Amino acid sequence: MEVFKQYTEYVNIVKNLKEPGDLYKGTKEENQAFEDIYTKANNQEVKVSTAKEFIKTLSSFELDILKKFANLSNEINPDKLSSEGAYNLLMHHYEKFDFNNDGLIEVGENKVVPHIPRKLSNIEKQALVDTFNSLAFKDIMLASMTIISTQEIVPTSIGLQYYEIEPSSETIKNRVTTFTNYLDNQITDFVTLSQNEEDEKVLHMYKRIFETFFHSYNKRVDELKKEDKNL
Structure with missing residues (x-):
């Protein structure tokens, strides 16, 4: 190992x-x-x-x-x-x-996206671990959303950058659908175990933010494809 x-x-x-x-x-x-x-x-x-x-x-x-x-x-x-x-x-x-x-x-x-990025110093990693461990479930989920939303995944041109990220908008849409279905199953399983209405609300909010985030990605990809055809 x-x-x-x-x-x-x-x-x-x-x-x-x-x-x-x-x-x-x-x-x-x-x-x-x-x-x-x-x-x-x-x-x-x-x-x-x-x-x-x-x-x-x-x-x-x-x-x-x-x-x-x-x-x-x-x-x-x-x-x-x-x-x-x-x-x-x-x-x-x-x-x-x-x-x-x-x-x-x-x-x-x-x-x-890792909760604890590799690029941080060991002191920063430990501080982040201590912070996450002190948070309630709702705050952990919100912090995770913040980390994800800072990632640069929306392409700015139809060239190499776009093709490196995802060669087919249909593929990314299918992946998003697969993941949202997975989230639905996870929400059902989690709520069954926790029986906590507040946690259920947080998970549904997480799913809505995820779908909104990737809707922007797909919209931009479609726009770039149209621009590419007009070149």
Whole structure:
């Protein structure tokens, strides 16, 4: 497994972060199955560079376990995984890391904005962990929205920048639909467990902000496509 200094320091700080509300709560058997996969990967000294090949050796049951613990909406296809995305599937939630230093953490085929960015100093990381741990659920969700909304994902031209972000507006729309459906399921599961009306309101607000944010993205993409056709 990866043990370089910056990663080890990151994990030692982030593992103290209060468990996120969307963390998958498996059965005793599922939790043991995940730990068995983790142990097997550790015994085989799996690295970021070898994670894809390791995942290809796993059974359909083991892949399903990884999917559940990573909260993925799609089945795991090893051939579609990046090295980082494959490795992070094998890790506990606090061990997932932005190995390629692009500002996002790849988990499976998904890319997520980390609560604790890699680029911060260790002092800043610890301060952010302490801050999150002191917040109520509602405030944590609002803080997460603030972090996400600062990401520059809306393209400004139809050229290289646009194509690097997403070559097809239909693809991004499908991904947004998949994620909002996933949010609906998560909201249902969370509310069933917490039975807290205030938490339910916060989650629905989170979903509305997410949909509004990506509506702006899709609108801009459509505008750029029209401009491109007129060139």
